[in-house]
Amino acid sequence: MGQKKPKGPIVFDKFYEEVYKERWPELKEAMKASKKIASLLNPYSDAETKGDKLWEGVLEGASFDKPSGDPFNYYLLDAASILSARALGATSEHKVLDMCAAPGGKSLAIQFFRKEGELVVNELSRDRRTRLRRVLDSYIPSEKQENIRVTGFDATTWCLHEKEAFDRILLDAPCSSERHLLESPDKLEDWKPGRSKRLSTLQYSLLSSALQVLRPGGRIVYSTCSISPLENDRVVEKLFKKRGDSIKLIREELPLGEETEFGSIILPDRGGWGPLYISIIEKNHGEESL
Template identity: 35%
Template sequence: MLSLKCLSKTNISTACSYVINGRLRNVRDSVKLKRGLHTRFSVKEDTGSRAERKVCEAVLQHFNTQYNEELGETWLSAREVLLNPHCWQYGVLLNRFSDHLDIKAVLKSLGYYSLLSQPDSPIVRSLQCLVHREAVRLRSQRHRPGWLKQYYLLNAASLLPVLALAVRDGESVLDLCSAPGGKALAVLQTANPGLLHCNEVDKSRYEWLIKTLESYVPRELRDTLALTNEDGRDIGGTKTEMFDKVLVDAPCSSDRSWLFSSGAQQVELRLRERANLPQLQKELLCSALAAVRPGGLVVYSTCTFSRAENQSVMEEVLSTSQGVELMELEEDLICSLSGHFKFAHLQPPLGHLVVPEQGRTWGPMYVCRLRRKPSS
């Protein structure tokens, strides 16, 4: 890791290394640092570990059978990306609670540019995510007590659910399946909610969530956060109609990671669990609809292509839930992102699915938004 400390100098020339398409590159950038600023900026060396991960043939065959039927040629191009981690792109979400101006300048000098380009939108103005046209991968910053990290690395398509939620200052928000915390962090970049309730049922992931928020959120704002380690299916009953907006980033097949499952036992377990996921997802979504106030929004998202976990979940919930309606995402939002993301043509046409392709490797990310109708 490259550490920069500056007490009196105003200009420091730093040598940075970063990875493009699996090859280590070196650049030199002039970084202006304010007096007393402690900045950490580093990049990840190319160890080849991602490329060396072995594809699980059993999972790949399972996906081929399902997705060839559901997505056709779209699956063939997406599969090419998923099987080659060296081509994966990474978004850099800047943390507005830290001093990131110098990091932003360095990234722009390396060819990064803003993902979002709607200056009239208050959400877009505050949510700063930089992306690169090539597969550049920075090193994640280490957790250090008392120091706020300056950026968070993510699949840029994972910001779509947060943009769909469109949180405003003062609103009460529930992140039902919150770990590892990237979307909760993104919510805090877009607005100052009156309450952000982050829940995670898995104990180890809950600890991960705590560490994420400690690493990015200043102490003075933590009074607006509530963290719980509960089954999300129960929250609709215990916190009925308490939230203005709810995000359900549901447990799912997670196609990127499942392709690299290790060991026959893990593969067997995951494929068996996959059949049960739609029922869990429907129960979580129904809990979210109970927790949101009349007139409030619920955004459902997954990181899988699976129709059973995406449109089919929405179809069943819409057909069995009273007082709930589909609320399409704003056309200008989809249009502004269409240059970065490839959106699939879904059948049935419920929600939006980002699918990766060469040069735009973001996704998979499915997003659908529901509205609980106001009381009559």
């Protein structure tokens, strides 16, 4: 009989202590605190909003108790999530793919910032896709949805059907989501270090698929809400090891967060936003299909 793999909150603590050292206790407390929120303003809505401006189109906190109007006037999310959509730098000329899109906060951010343009929002889970459609319908008028398509593919195999088709791809990958884990003692009881490793395999396969689906000269934003380097820098590093001759890393200064080897990470012990990891990758011009 094989030995039982160690699991549970103590193993979890040890794993992240090794990464974050003396910073870990404070970071862990910040991850357990209630989430900070921002209001992403809906440019298609006339309903009133109020509050302190964080950035263009974004207010700090909840604008009112509840979104109102038809379509709704604002969407609540973590300000760090808005930055990953913004890092795409998508204009109305770009054909954009949001590969793992539900519930849809970042899809809204992409469209709100540019107002027009072709967008494909993909989500594998049927239930989550239903939620995604509901979000789109509540925030984007039907006449503005003509260029928006909802799909339900397994994005790891998208590259088998379509190559070099999009100018911008947001890959907000499924991840360990430690903030949620810390909120659910049952899940934490079951946590094993192998979980992050397994997710990193899925994340790499999504990222390498995205690269094939991207047009030369196009941009991928890879993001996760994980604080595990295995799911962040190590995934991007693997892409650079395998495809480094056809891609380049884009360094853009973000209004939040700290630089990592291949991107930036926004951690809640410094300002309350996040966690969110963001890496910006561009495909060189003149690359043959990978």
